[in-house]
């Protein structure tokens with residue numbers, strides 16, 4: 001008998017592809033075969049997948065983007081994608097089909113429903129994306145990366161978490177050193193691309209801290225390339241030691257060493273902060289689809305692990321007060337760090353594996 005087959009369907013952004021890759025690796029290690037159904041954009045990330053994973057390219061464009069001709073063509077391309085997925089699945093008879101969101105997950109999930117195959121979705125954010133929203137009621141399991149997640153009535157979700165990188169796992173629950181009379185680290189991150197709102201406000205907020213506190217603070221600040229010079233100059237002018245870069249490759253280590261994290265609320269940033277367990281001030285990106293970053297922040301805020309500042313209420317004075325509140329209260333900061341840890345799911349991949357194996361066993 002051949003090994004059971006998992007078909008993973010995921011769209012073309014890192015947010016969808018990374019958890020899909022973590023599951024692919026884990027299922028291969030358990031002796032399953034894995035195929036990845038994705039589009040041209042997703043195929044660019046497929047290089048990170050193990051070589052054993054066969055890539056099935058599907059055409060599946062957004063119905064809402066592009067020019068008129070593209071919009072007219074989109075439903076036909078989606079239809080062709082569904083037909084191709086049907087043909088593939090009739091041939092392969094997968095044991096489980098797992099959608100990770102994005103348009104390319106539409107054809108595979110549609111075919112799985114038509115063929116009555118065991119199927120699941122994983123949603124990384126606290127609000128369901130379009131394809132996941134469409135199919136949440138028609139799959140056998142809804143795995144949630146963020147908790148709580150807004151789900152349609154009658155749909156039960158499983159808090160699996162979002163898989164994090166090995167370098168984050170290595171620091172899961174690393175001891176937290178509460179703030180005190182010694183050098184303290186603030187890490188400011190704005191998602192994978194950096195955030196202008198953080199660059200406009202964090203340096204001024206740090207500069208406005210009471211002098212005895214400011215003297216002890218050093219900052220690692222991720223800024224967009226074009227903002228690096230002015231952000232560096234702002235810290236210099238305030239006499240604050242700061243490293244300003246477009247991207248830190250060693251962010252897991254820096255998060256582990258931080259007394260406070262100031263961040264956007266992208267799904268992976270939230271997962272990293274939770275798994276390592278650090279107090280945070282979260283400023284959700286206000287234009288994310290369905291305001292999902294505010295939803296992503298909810299779990300940490302409700303647990304008392306994070307302070308939420310909507311971008312509309314963000315200014316240096318407000319941010320400065322919140323930074324001071326965390327850094328001047330070591331017990332409170334320690335409580336926040338512990339609360340963050342209680343939201344973390346370092347076993348996210350294993351939880352996803354359990355769902356796949358349970359569904360595969362029923363197939």
Ligand SMILES: CC(=O)N[C@H]1[C@@H](OP(=O)(O)OP(=O)(O)OC[C@H]2O[C@@H](n3ccc(=O)[nH]c3=O)[C@H](O)[C@@H]2O)O[C@H](CO)[C@@H](O)[C@@H]1O
Pocket residue numbers: 014015016124125189190191192193222246247248249250251252265266267268269270272285288289292293296
């Ligand atoms: C603007 C936008 O729409 N962003 C979306 C995008 O997030 P995006 O991919 O931009 O951001 P995420 O927070 O999900 O991930 C960023 C990752 O980069 C790491 N990091 C960050 C800075 C740095 O210097 N070094 C570093 O390694 C973070 O620790 C994290 O692991 O996809 C996510 C998953 O669907 C969504 O939740 C976000 O809303």
